Amino acid sequence: MIGQLVLGLSLLVGLHEFGHFAFAKLFKIKVTKFYIFFDFLFPLPHVWNFSLFKKKVGDTEYGIGWFPLGGYVAIHGMVDETQDADALAGPPQPDEFRAKPAWQRLLVMLGGIIMNVITGIVIFSALTYKLGESYLPATEARYGVVTTKLGRDIGFRDGDQIVKINGRPFTEFNDVYDPNVLLNNESYYTVERGGQLIDLPKLPK
Numbered sequence: 001m002i003g004q005l006v007l008g009l010s011l012l013v014g015l016h017e018f019g020h021f022a023f024a025k026l027f028k029i030k031v032t033k034f035y036i037f038f039d040f041l042f043p044l045p046h047v048w049n050f051s052l053f054k055k056k057v058g059d060t061e062y063g064i065g066w067f068p069l070g071g072y073v074a075i076h077g078m079v080d081e082t083q084d085a086d087a088l089a090g091p092p093q094p095d096e097f098r099a100k101p102a103w104q105r106l107l108v109m110l111g112g113i114i115m116n117v118i119t120g121i122v123i124f125s126a127l128t129y130k131l132g133e134s135y136l137p138a139t140e141a142r143y144g145v146v147t148t149k150l151g152r153d154i155g156f157r158d159g160d161q162i163v164k165i166n167g168r169p170f171t172e173f174n175d176v177y178d179p180n181v182l183l184n185n186e187s188y189y190t191v192e193r194g195g196q197l198i199d200l201p202k203l204p205k
Contacts, residue, residue, distance in 0.1 A: 006068065010036050012119070013071040019115030020073045023108045030095040031060045033074035039065035075108065141173050155200040157193060164190035 014036050024031050039051040054063030065071070077096025092099035097108065107114075144159035145151070162176060163169065166187055170176075181187045189200045 009068065010064075012116075013037070015115050015119050016112040017071045017073050019111035019113070020075070020108060021111070022115075023104075023111040024073065024075050024097070027100055027104045027108065028095060029097050029100060029108065030076035031073055032076055033061045033063070033072070035063050035065050035073075036071045037065035038067040038069060038072065039063060040067065042067055042069055078108075137171065137173070155198075156189075156191065160191040160193050162189050163192050163197070 017034060017036070021031055021034055035051070037052075039054075040049045041047040048066075051063040051065050054061055056062070075097045077092060077098040097105060100108075141161065144161045145156060147156040147158055147160075162173075165175060165178075165181055167190065175181070176189070191198050191200060
């Protein structure tokens with residue numbers, strides 16, 4: 001269970017930080033670190049600095065920190081929990097965050113949120129595709145309904161087959177409980193009873 005939690009958190013953090021990372025790379029901003037979890041005692045960047053894994057590729061050090069609370073991307077020229085303002089005392093360099101136009105800086109900062117939204121859409125779409133939506137087709141309610149007191153007051157009887165709502169055929173039995181129908185005093189149901197079609201009002205007369 002703990003392993004699943006850590007794995008899930010790692011994936012979410014990694015995807016979030018990748019959003020910042022991707023936009024920074026797109027705009028040719030130097031990224032010095034990409035870490036899942038912190039390699040220091042957050043929020044103290046100079047305390048207990050060590051990582052469980054790290055590997056440098058190009059200008060970027062990729063790693064897994066020991067402190068399992070979020071993660072971070074160290075972007076050159078941006079003041080955050082990993083950099084001091086004193087480090088930016090000199091003039092901006094072309095590969096620094098602060099040298100880029102405002103709209104690019106905004107997209108870099110919003111990159112994590114954008115990736116979260118995309119991740120949510122992908123997960124929801126995948127679950128919907130895999131599991132689908134469960135509903136009872138109207139054609140399967142062939143034995144009619146079992147009524148409650150309110151149903152009997154309206155005029156329903158056990159065994160009535162609802163064939164239309166407001167004069168229109170319907171495909172899902174859940175449509176019977178549609179709030180747009182239940183809350184509209186003009187709504188009515190058409191039922192088949194004993195070979196006859198009967199219109200029933202939603203509320204007792």
